[in-house]
């Protein structure tokens with residue numbers, strides 16, 4: 001009876017035990033696989049990172065205590081971004097440190113650069129205290145005609161004060177003109193003379209007022225040509241910044257440093273997109289970066305390198321607008337040819353090609369400038 005009872009009990013208990021063990025096994029299996037997946041993911045993440053140092057250069061313009069707009073970011077949002085960089089152990093470095101790092105082939109982990117353009121007064125009153133709080137260096141790109149021009153511009157005194165605390169000064173020309181545009185009644189020679197003045201005299205003015213060497217130049221509106229780039233190099237600058245919206249790597253050309261603008265309209269989204277982006281490599285881009293092209297039907301594209309990207313997620317944009325592209329899986333050529341009924345307008349375009357990376361959560365992006373004249 002006892003035994004029977006025991007036996008009777010035993011069976012269901014055994015069954016319970018078995019199912020319990022089975023359930024436990026499943027739970028352990030799930031935990032292990034999650035842990036493993038996580039580990040693999042992290043290892044992949046680290047591995048991708050180790051072999052591929054990415055250096056985003058952030059560009060801000062103006063700051064406000066009110067709601068942001070495209071070129072004006074709310075200061076609380078800006079502080080949140082700086083806080084994020086500190087919390088996630090980014091190494092915020094100056095452009096001078098970047099230049100040295102590129103020469104030596106060595107940079108601190110998770111390097112990132114902050115630049116602020118044009119010289120609005122809130123750069124001093126709002127952004128500078130935040131940068132100081134986090135002890136972050138930054139470079140200001142100033143156009144000299146704007147300094148002390150009105151109540152919304154920086155004064156020489158404030159600029160000098162900032163340069164004593166981690167802030168570098170770069171040139172952004174005299175007048176913030178589009179360096180590709182001719183003025184009325186200008187011929188090639190008078191145009192070139194004016195452009196040279198914008199590039200050389202702005203450097204001299206900043207140097208005489210600040211007392212240090214001005215090493216960096218940023219093109220207004222991010223537009224340039226090979227001739228303009230050459231004038232900037234001849235003027236003695238050591239680094240040039242464009243507005244091609246992609247990150248840089250350790251092989252970056254100091255005279256073609258890519259910068260990305262943080263929009264004040266959706267600042268967090270804009271910021272995270274830049275941080276989660278890696279360069280897209282191409283063996284060839286056409287037409288080449290900075291080209292002045294007269295053919296309004298020119299074929300634009302790239303031969304993409306490797307197969308670390310998801311082909312299904314490829315996207316191509318011209319001046320911010322999505323275009324219908326062709327992709328040849330055999331030679332990995334992605335290209336867009338304008339319809340003869342819809343030739344390209346005569347202006348400068350940023351070409352962007354993006355795709356999701358295959359093994360990491362990053363978006364790969366390549367970006368360059370073409371001008372139709």
Ligand SMILES: [Zn+2]
Pocket residue numbers: 117118172176220221
């Ligand atoms: Zn500017």
